[in-house]
Amino acid sequence: xxxxxxxxxxxxxxxxxxxxxxxxxxxxxxxxxxxxxxxxxxxxxxxxxxxxxxxxxxxxxxxxxxxxxxxxxxxxxxxxxxxxxxxxxxxxxxxxxxxxxxxxxxxxxxxx
Numbered sequence: 001x002x003x004x005x006x007x008x009x010x011x012x013x014x015x016x017x018x019x020x021x022x023x024x025x026x027x028x029x030x031x032x033x034x035x036x037x038x039x040x041x042x043x044x045x046x047x048x049x050x051x052x053x054x055x056x057x058x059x060x061x062x063x064x065x066x067x068x069x070x071x072x073x074x075x076x077x078x079x080x081x082x083x084x085x086x087x088x089x090x091x092x093x094x095x096x097x098x099x100x101x102x103x104x105x106x107x108x109x110x111x112x
Contacts, residue, residue, distance in 0.1 A: 047103035054091040065089060 065086045073081055095102050 043103050044105060046101060047105040048095065050088070050104050050106050051091045051094075052087055054087055054094055056086075056090055061086065061090065 065082060068089065069078075069082050069085055073085060091104060095104055
């Protein structure tokens, strides 16, 4: 799914982001740690698989992917690593726009 990101849409999304709390200088509440089988199951009940077909050629997208890649992922096959990073970042953004609490699941099962 290729979504057109306009300046107005980006401003509306930015307005919906939690602002830092002046008292503790943190953003929102810290989510509970997912470390028990029950909390893991509950989190997975509100999740979707990573959509590897999410893509965009918008210059803004390419710009932030390049920034993040250069800051955190130098080395290896740059073309493939940037492509994978773009897919993950775009799917995270699209998922967050639909439901900020929705998790993205990645199966580690070789049969999937």
